[in-house]
Structure formats: structure tokens, C-alpha cells
Amino acid sequence: MKSLVILFLLFVAVFSIVSHVNASAWQPRFDTGGLSRDIFPKGFVFGSAASAYQVEGMANKDGRGSSIWDVFVKVPGNIKNNATGEVSIDQYNHYKEDVNLMQMMNFDAYRFSISWPRIFPNGTGEVNWKGVAYYNRLIDYMLEKGITPHANLYHYDLPLALQERYGGFLSKQIVKDYADYAEFCFKTFGDRIKNWWTFNEPKVIASLGFDNGINPPNRCSKEFGNCTEGNSATEPYIAAHHLILSHAEASKRYREKYKAEQKGRVGVFTDFVWYEPLTKSKADNYAAQRARDFHIGWFLHPFVYGEYPRTMQKIVGERLPKFSKSELEIVKNSFDVLGLNHYTSYYIYDAHQPKTNVIGYQHDWNVGYAYERNGVPIGRQAHSPWIYEVPSGIYKVVTYVKERYGNPEIILSENGMDDPGNVPFPEALFDTNRVNYYTTYLKELKRAMDDGANVTGYFAWSMLDNFEWLLGYTSRFGLIYVDYNDLKRYPKMSAYWFRQMLQRKKA
Ligand SMILES: *[C@@H]1O[C@H](CO)[C@@H](O)[C@H](O)[C@H]1NC(C)=O
Ligand SMILES: *[C@@H]1O[C@H](CO)[C@@H](O)[C@H](O)[C@H]1NC(C)=O
Ligand SMILES: *[C@@H]1O[C@H](CO)[C@@H](O)[C@H](O)[C@H]1NC(C)=O
Ligand SMILES: *[C@@H]1O[C@H](CO)[C@@H](O)[C@H](O)[C@H]1NC(C)=O
Numbered sequence: 001m002k003s004l005v006i007l008f009l010l011f012v013a014v015f016s017i018v019s020h021v022n023a024s025a026w027q028p029r030f031d032t033g034g035l036s037r038d039i040f041p042k043g044f045v046f047g048s049a050a051s052a053y054q055v056e057g058m059a060n061k062d063g064r065g066s067s068i069w070d071v072f073v074k075v076p077g078n079i080k081n082n083a084t085g086e087v088s089i090d091q092y093n094h095y096k097e098d099v100n101l102m103q104m105m106n107f108d109a110y111r112f113s114i115s116w117p118r119i120f121p122n123g124t125g126e127v128n129w130k131g132v133a134y135y136n137r138l139i140d141y142m143l144e145k146g147i148t149p150h151a152n153l154y155h156y157d158l159p160l161a162l163q164e165r166y167g168g169f170l171s172k173q174i175v176k177d178y179a180d181y182a183e184f185c186f187k188t189f190g191d192r193i194k195n196w197w198t199f200n201e202p203k204v205i206a207s208l209g210f211d212n213g214i215n216p217p218n219r220c221s222k223e224f225g226n227c228t229e230g231n232s233a234t235e236p237y238i239a240a241h242h243l244i245l246s247h248a249e250a251s252k253r254y255r256e257k258y259k260a261e262q263k264g265r266v267g268v269f270t271d272f273v274w275y276e277p278l279t280k281s282k283a284d285n286y287a288a289q290r291a292r293d294f295h296i297g298w299f300l301h302p303f304v305y306g307e308y309p310r311t312m313q314k315i316v317g318e319r320l321p322k323f324s325k326s327e328l329e330i331v332k333n334s335f336d337v338l339g340l341n342h343y344t345s346y347y348i349y350d351a352h353q354p355k356t357n358v359i360g361y362q363h364d365w366n367v368g369y370a371y372e373r374n375g376v377p378i379g380r381q382a383h384s385p386w387i388y389e390v391p392s393g394i395y396k397v398v399t400y401v402k403e404r405y406g407n408p409e410i411i412l413s414e415n416g417m418d419d420p421g422n423v424p425f426p427e428a429l430f431d432t433n434r435v436n437y438y439t440t441y442l443k444e445l446k447r448a449m450d451d452g453a454n455v456t457g458y459f460a461w462s463m464l465d466n467f468e469w470l471l472g473y474t475s476r477f478g479l480i481y482v483d484y485n486d487l488k489r490y491p492k493m494s495a496y497w498f499r500q501m502l503q504r505k506k507a
Contacts, residue, residue: 030493032501033439037106039446045148045457046502047109048102048479049414050091051155051200054466056115057090063128065121067157068168068216083472089464089482095138097489098464099145101480105495106502109148111413111459112138113155113200114189116181123159124177132188139192150195150459152269153182153250156205156215156469163217169205169239175246182250186258194264197339197413198250201271202243202299210235211361214470223358232360234319241321244302248330268303269339269413272296272401274393275348276378278370283350287367290315291348292400294365304405306332315364337456339413340401344386345393347373380433382417383475384468389417391440398448398455409454415441416461421474428481434494460498464489 037046053059053069060070073084091098102110117123118131142149158168166173182198190196199205204215211232213220219230251266258264275291277284293301293309301309306328308320323331351368371378371388379388398410417437419428438460449455465478473484479495482488 030435030497030500032497033443035439035442035446035501037502037504041449041456043456045108045411046498047107047111047148047150047457047459048105048463049111049459049461050463050466051113051152051157052115052118053085053088053155053157054462054468055089055091055464056118057085057087058092059084059086059088062092062130062134063118063121064115064131065117065123065128066160067115067117068160068163069157071160072216072218079470080472080474083467085467088467089484090487091464092134094487094489096141099138099141099147101489101491101495102147102463103145104491105479105499106504107147107498108502109150109195109457109459110142110463111150111152111197113152113157114185115157116154117157117159117161119184120159120181121161123162123165124180127184135189139189143192148195149193150197151185151189151193152197152200153185154178154198155200158217168217169209169242170235172242172245174242175249178246179249179253183253183257186254186262190258190262190264194262195337196254196264196266198247198266198268199243200269201341202240202247202268203271203295205243206236206240206298207361210239221358221360224360224362232362233358236361237316237320240298241323244299244331245327248327248334251334252330265336267335267337267339267411268299269341270296270299271341271414272397273343274345274390274396274400276345276396278347278349278373281350284348287350288348291365291367294361296401300338300401300405302331303334304332304408312364315366319359335408337409337411338401338405339411340397341414341461342394342397342412343415343417343461344388345378345390345396346371346388347378382433382437383420384418384471387417389437389440391437391444393444394441395444395448398445398453399451402448402453407452407454409456411457411459412445412455413457413459414461415458416477418468418475418477421465421471421476423476425481425483428476429490429492431492431494434479434492435497438494438497 073079076082114135121128139149162168168174208215209217210219213225213227213230218227219235220227221232224232247268254266275288277288290311293311297309347370349368352366353363379390381388417434462477464480465476465482468475479492481490481492
């Protein structure tokens with residue numbers, strides 16, 4: 001192992017020298033497992049992804065307002081080692097270097113997010129033009145380097161002002177304020193951005209923010225977490241309802257006022273875990289289906305069929321908000337392309353909660369989770385305990401969405417795994433587990449496409465190591481290693497693997 005590490009470092013050193021002389025003169029040789037750009041359909045988009053608070057830094061500089069995360073990270077004990085995203089990897093000042101690295105890896109696109117409080121420090125009203133100027137610089141440089149921007153309008157960073165003013169996503173006022181912010185972005189950046197995404201992982205926003213309360217705004221019933229306020233029986237459903245309406249209203253405005261001229265499209269990133277029944281029993285099969293309905297059906301069902309899944313209606317009953325007739329008109333068919341974030345799979349078994357139990361969103365699922373079957377683990381565990389590596393899961397989620405939701409156009413919008421933050425530097429570059437993860441998952445994605453799924457793009461999470469929310473800097477998801485002392489970037493083996501897999505045939 002050690003000699004392999006040294007060999008790899010030697011290779012990196014030689015490669016960096018050679019590539020400065022003539023980048024196309026010499027290519028490393030990796031086994032890509034038969035994968036290459038050419039086996040994917042023409043025009044298939046490969047990119048990498050990140051989000052504003054995780055990479056930008058400059059959190060309290062250049063006029064940016066606070067988000068709900070800025071106050072949360074300052075409470076000692078909330079984040080591993082009390083870390084914050086105040087500096088992170090400072091993409092705000094290193095964006096050119098980062099876009100150059102995307103080009104080096106032969107990526108076509110970058111999925112970044114716009115920080116709402118950087119544009120509107122007070123949530124609404126006055127614009128912070130320094131923030132606008134930053135995104136203009138970033139977008140223009142991407143276009144100059146041939147990297148297509150995919151702009152995500154919301155990645156967990158709600159302006160603190162709106163949380164304090166009316167409770168954020170618990171109030172219907174958020175729908176108008178979000179749509180106004182989105183419209184400002186369409187108007188300001190839409191001449192260059194053709195791929196708009198409204199929300200990252202609305203399920204995570206609603207459940208982690210309002211059911212177990214581990215993410216801001218930290219609301220839950222006391223039985224389900226350590227929150228001072230909240231109601232896990234109702235608030236996750238209310239927040240989700242307003243997320244759905246906010247997406248729909250932004251999408252409506254784009255279609256009515258900007259689409260004809262700008263010719264772009266609007267999608268939403270939904271996260272989806274594959275839920276495999278633990279046994280062949282009918283009860284476990286129903287339980288796995290309930291899990292899928294409560295996870296992705298919560299959002300996809302309204303968007304595609306105009307109502308929440310029947311299982312949810314039956315179990316949640318009066319606690320589930322209803323769409324008015326006019327709301328339904330804008331909710332149904334409100335995405336042009338669907339983003340699917342996928343990492344892992346779990347076994348699910350039937351586990352009905354006693355009727356007397358206190359009520360909450362996760363309890364409503366009436367399921368139990370298992371991570372092995374007959375003593376065999378479902379997959380190798382990454383550093384993050386929630387990630388089990390199960391390549392067939394990506395085939396199953398994509399095929400499930402194809403079959404259940406009318407074969408929409410899908411972009412696989414996040415996929416990846418993490419290593420511990422403290423792996424010694426040379427070993428961290430030699431990321432064979434990550435290369436294996438991408439090889440096996442991409443093969444299974446291709447198999448789903450061969451079987452008829454309309455997948456038109458793929459984004460690796462993440463472009464660079466960065467601030468991983470509750471784990472701070474103790475988790476590294478990047479293709480590029482970042483030294484947090486001096487913010488220097490070092491491509492890992494997986495970066496060179498993508499570079500080779502994605503090389504373009506000479507015309
Ligand atoms: C986090 O901050 C608290 C309060 O200052 C301190 O007691 C604790 O030791 C810190 N934790 C770490 C890991 O630095
Ligand atoms: C923020 O918005 C609120 C509500 O519109 C307003 O009352 C307040 O004055 C604004 N604050 C600043 C600093 O603009
Ligand atoms: C719950 O939150 C309080 C206040 O933030 C904190 O002092 C306490 O340690 C937390 N308890 C647990 C079990 O996390
Ligand atoms: C995939 O979706 C795109 C966009 O909706 C559509 O133009 C294309 O025909 C679809 N392809 C297949 C094979 O369904």
C-alpha cells in the first residue's frame with residue numbers, strides 16, 4: 001500500500017509538470033471499467049456540485065446577511081470541533097482556480113448555489129450589489145472556460161431575517177418572498193443561466209429542520225430531539241407544503257415572464273434513498289413502499305399527479321395540508337427536469353408504531369431500518385455513517401422514478417462518498433474507494449439508461465472537500481483535496497480518473 005502511495009505521488013508530480021507543458025500531450029491510464037464519455041448519449045452532461053455556504057466563505061463579508069446556518073454554527077457543540085463556514089475553502093476568492101480545475105477534469109458543467117442572504121441580506125427589499133457582482137464574475141468565468149452553470153437557488157441557507165420575521169417555511173408568506181428572490185435571479189442572471197433549480201432536498205429541509213430538529217431552525221417535539229420549540233406531528237408537513245408552493249410559484253413566474261426569451265428551464269433536486277424490503281413478506285414490501293412514498297412521493301406525487309400519495313393521506317389525515325384548486329394548477333407539472341440526489345440504500349421492515357405513541361413525521365412511516373440481511377452488510381460504509389455503498393441502488397431509484405412518475409427527464413444531481421477528514425495527506429489523494437464508488441455507480445446508472453430511463457446528466461458530489469454541515473471539516477467528499485491551513489487544492493486520484501473517463505475524442 002505504502003509503495004503504491006509513493007508511486008501515485010510520483011505520478012501526480014510528473015503529471016503536473018507535464019500538464020503545464022502541454023495538457024493534451026500525455027494522459028494517465030486508469031481502468032475506467034469500460035466507462036467513457038462515448039458510451040453515454042451525445043450531449044450527456046457531466047459536472048460536479050457544491051453549495052454556497054459549504055464553499056464560498058466570506059460569510060460575513062461584502063454585505064452578505066446572516067442565514068439560519070450562520071447563527072446555528074456559532075452555538076458550541078452544534079458542529080464537530082465548533083467549525084463554521086465563515087472561511088471554508090473561500091471559493092469567493094478562489095473561483096477562477098476552481099473553474100480551471102473543472103476544465104482540467106474535462107467536466108461540462110458546475111452545479112453551484114446562490115446564497116439568498118448574499119443577494120438580499122434582509123430576505124426581501126434592498127439588494128446587496130456586491131453579492132450580485134460576485135455571481136456575475138463566477139458565471140462569466142465559467143462561460144469563458146466552457147463550463148455550463150447550473151444554478152441552485154436554495155441550499156439550506158434561509159435568510160435569518162425571514163426566520164425571525166415570520167418563522168420562515170412555517171408561514172405562507174415565504175412563497176411570495178421566495179418567488180420574488182427567484183425572479184430577481186431570473187432577471188439578473190437569466191441571460192446566461194439556462195438551468196435553474198429551485199430547492200436542494202426539500203425532504204431534508206422539512207424533516208431535519210422540523211421533525212428531529214438536528215438542522216436549523218431546530219424545531220421538533222421534545223420526544224424526537226433536543227429542541228426548545230416545535231411540533232413534529234404537523235410542522236414538517238406545513239414546511240414541505242410551503243416548499244412545494246414556493247417551487248411552483250417560482251416556476252410559474254419563470255414560465256410566464258422569462259422562458260420565452262431566455263429559453264431556460266426549471267427543476268428541483270429531490271433526494272432519494274433506495275428502500276429495499278428486508279424480507280419477501282407482504283408487510284415488508286408495503287413498508288418499503290410507504291418509505292418511498294413518505295420520502296420522495298411527498299414531493300413528486302404533487303408535482304406529477306397533483307396530490308400527496310394515498311398512503312400519506314391515509315396515515316397523516318387532517319395533519320396533511322391540502323392544496324386549493326388554484327394552487328394545484330401551478331403545482332402540477334411544475335418542473336421541466338427532475339434532479340435526483342442519490343447516495344445510499346437501506347433495508348426496510350414493517351414496524352407499526354403503537355397508537356398511543358406521540359406522533360411525528362418519521363413515526364408516521366411505521367417502518368424500521370436494517371443495514372444487513374442474514375449477517376451480510378448491505379454495503380461498505382463510508383465515513384458518514386449514513387452512507388452504505390450499494391451501486392444497484394442507483395439503478396433502482398432511477399428506474400422507480402421512470403416507471404412510477406411517467407419517465408421524466410432526470411439529471412442525477414448528486415452522487416458521492418466521503419473519507420474521514422484526518423486521513424494523512426498522501427493517502428487522502430490516493431482515494432481508491434472513491435474511484436471504485438464512481439465506477440460501480442456510473443455503470444449501474446448507464447444500465448438504467450440502457451433500460452429506458454431518460455437521464456441526461458450526472459453531477460458528482462463534491463467538486464472539492466468542503467464544510468460538511470454537522471460534521472464540519474471531519475468529512476471529505478471532494479475530488480479535489482483542500483488543505484484547510486493554506487487553502488491549496490490538490491486533485492485526488494478520482495479527479496484524474498474523471499479527467500480520463502471524460503476526455504473528448506479529437507474531432
Ligand atoms: C467548543 O466550544 C465550547 C465552548 O467554547 C468548548 O467548551 C468546547 O471544548 C469546544 N469544542 C471543541 C471540540 O473545540
Ligand atoms: C428588513 O425588512 C423589514 C420588513 O420589511 C423592515 O421592517 C426592516 O426595516 C428591514 N431592515 C433593514 C435593515 O433593511
Ligand atoms: C440540548 O440543547 C441544549 C441547549 O442547546 C444543550 O445545552 C444540551 O447539551 C443539549 N442536549 C443534548 C442531549 O444534546
Ligand atoms: C428525454 O427528455 C427530453 C426532454 O423532455 C426529451 O426531449 C427526449 O425526447 C426524452 N428522451 C427520451 C428517450 O424519452
